[in-house]
Amino acid sequence: MTLMLLPDISQSIHDSMSHMFGLQLPIIEKLVRPILVYLSLVVLLRLFGKRELANLNPFDLVVLLSLSNTVQNAIIGDDNTVSGGIIGAISLLGINWLIANTLYRHPKWTRVVEGKSTVLIRDGELDPKAMQRESLTEDELISAVHRQGFTHLKDVAICQLEPTGNFYVEGHEPDMSERQHAELLRRLDQLTSEIAALRSATS
Numbered sequence: 001m002t003l004m005l006l007p008d009i010s011q012s013i014h015d016s017m018s019h020m021f022g023l024q025l026p027i028i029e030k031l032v033r034p035i036l037v038y039l040s041l042v043v044l045l046r047l048f049g050k051r052e053l054a055n056l057n058p059f060d061l062v063v064l065l066s067l068s069n070t071v072q073n074a075i076i077g078d079d080n081t082v083s084g085g086i087i088g089a090i091s092l093l094g095i096n097w098l099i100a101n102t103l104y105r106h107p108k109w110t111r112v113v114e115g116k117s118t119v120l121i122r123d124g125e126l127d128p129k130a131m132q133r134e135s136l137t138e139d140e141l142i143s144a145v146h147r148q149g150f151t152h153l154k155d156v157a158i159c160q161l162e163p164t165g166n167f168y169v170e171g172h173e174p175d176m177s178e179r180q181h182a183e184l185l186r187r188l189d190q191l192t193s194e195i196a197a198l199r200s201a202t203s
Helices: 002-021 027-048 058-070 072-076 082-105 108-114 128-133 138-147 176-202
Strands: 118-122 156-161 167-171
Touching (some): 027 072, 027 108, 058 072, 072 082, 118 128, 138 167
Antiparallel strands (some): 156 167
């Protein structure tokens, strides 16, 4: 009885392995599909601006999460095998490594591919044209500034949206009189502490 079951088990294992690893699409197609989708997404994100990467509101987050599901079938095609997934992953990682390595060797191309930073606030003043170009509202920008630890726009020397979607915010440095005042207060505090210690020692 056991010997009669062996061919069935062997056939079942063979079918399972074939279903998991037997490619349903040509290897060249499995390699090209992820590359085309990758390059298309890079171009689209470049065209539609940096706010998508910044995740400024729930709508931006929904768009990014939906993108992965939208392009999934374009990447894998009619192939759900393990081998197909591995080949697709290799293709994606390979094109990403190639572009990153190329940009590292040719820094001038980085600005062409990623774009450049957009200055949104300068010396506490908003730039309406830059905000319109990046589709940013004043409330969204103020919220981004608050997350960087600044209470008022007047405290911001410069705020710019980087190509990566991150906000770079730099505050005004205190002028000489403010630094001198702060140093004077520090020394007064130190002197007060020393006097209090002397009184404690003599009493």
